Amino acid sequence: MASDNVPLNGEGPALELRDVEVVYERRGRERVRAVAGASLTVERGQIVGLVGESGCGKSSLARASVGLVPAAGGSVLFESREVTPLTRRARPRELARLQMVFQNPYSSLNPRRRIGSQLADALDVLDLAAPRERRARVEELLDLVGLPASAAARYPHQFSGGQRQRIAVARALAADPSVLVLDEPLASLDASAQAQVANLLVDLSRRLSLSLLLISHDLAIVRHVADVVSVMYLGVMVETGPARSLWSLPLHPYTEALIGAVPHPDGSGFLPEALPGEVPDPAHPPAACRFHPRCPYAFDRCSKETPVTLAIESERTVACWLQAGGSPPARPGERPQPLPLLHAEE
């Protein structure tokens, strides 16, 4: 949607992830590099969509971006400040304007506390409203997400999934954030609630000049909501670009496959094109390009060299050898000259 990519006050982007790595280590188990050096920039007021199959490290990246898990490598900058991982102490005050909304609205609200009390928590901790004004502020927050003031006196189980997710958004808004990281906020909702919450998010982003990092496996929704879309595969970013141009001209074979997998309600267009094979085990990622074993266009270079991230046109990047070599960008399937295939079709 409409947004300017120019920083508002020259302080750098709202949220910047640079080569972030997230590693899970447990005794007796192999270490898993869930995120293997991913970079992403969210400009102020922008909605950035992050898509990828389940298990590709999206959620780990989301958790690292707010400090819920420590980044094993790289850095996370929120308005040019380092995001430090959570300890037992209270989170640094400057980071309160970076908030997160979780996937499951059934587990992200305390079942034993009234909505009003949960919303007032942030106001209390951050001292954002005097005790007398808290009630009014809670009602204002509920109103922002389209819920009546009476909701404050009720318990989470008295609401539907969509309403709960809106309450979760209201709780994040209580901290007066400038960036919201949303980890699959629509995945556990039914279709009508998805549309409601998605519209609410776009609306809030515009009204409160809020930057959103919207994580989803559903490219169809992200396409309608996001300004910029990043595509993640097995812990790395494979392609980033403005939503419209990425949708009309995917440059990475994985993006092309994801778009091909979106069903069309009118039955027109292309048939869903399934990706061959499964997402590999992140503990044992394929060498070189991580996508090459499933890629229909892979050639010998793909299994030998890790693709570099290429800047295409002004706003797009892609990490694919197909787009290297200076020829104009094109759909992987529409490259002018046939490339030697490494894997024959099964």
Add this chain to the structure above:
Amino acid sequence: MSTLAFRMRARRRGGTTRPAWRQPLAVAGGVIAIAWLVVAIFAPFIAPHDPLAQTFTPAQSPSGAHLFGTDELGRDVLSRVIYGARVSVPIALLLVSLAALIGGLVGGLAGYFRGIVDGISMRTVDLVFAFPPIILAMVVAAVLGRGLRNAALAIVVVAWPSYARVVRGLVLSVGDTEYVESARLLGASARRTLFRDVLPNVAGPVFVLATLDLANAILLLSGLSFLGLGAQPPQAEWGSMVANGAQYFQWWWMGTFPGLAIFTAVLAFNFLGDSLRDFFDPQTSWGGDER
């Protein structure tokens, strides 16, 4: 109890289980438990005779004058059973509260600090669990010396680890929930979320466990008294009365009635605990490793 009332409403809305008052076991357990509490509190008014007075003909069988008969020293068995409630029920309540407090504290610290604190306290718990509870309680009671207070302390020693384990597990799992993470992101310290979000969610299951444990405590206390390690004569205590009755088997009423008292009290708290458990969470099954 407000959370209880709230759960009741929730369950009714969900319609998966019938409300608690329609479950016969819960009602039976509740009625018997309350009856024993009333008996314990108002024993002097209910008991027809002084439990220690040796003023009647010894070894009378139950009759209109002595409903439960008299014992070998001419004491009224009914009065002794009624006064016995004053020993078993309040001591059981007290020692279960103490065990829950100690265990809850240990488990809470283990779950909160994790790491080495967790390791040390949970290995200690494992150590206590390695012994059969009645044997360990006997050893502790014997070391401390005979007497009701020492018997109660011995039971606390064997009872606290269940609470430590349950509270630790709950603090760990609730501590990792998204609502706690949200609160942390909003700037709450870990300590604040512990008191505001974690502990209120731990309280329910611990309350259930404590109710079930009351039955155990009464049984263990009677057991220790039966073995002569708890209440000392001439105090009226169910376990020691059963032990006494076992010596005079021909006078069956001496052991049977205090035995029935133990039986009903234990059963009542078990029913109550089981119903509370179903009520708080039908999915929870505590794997049987706590007791």
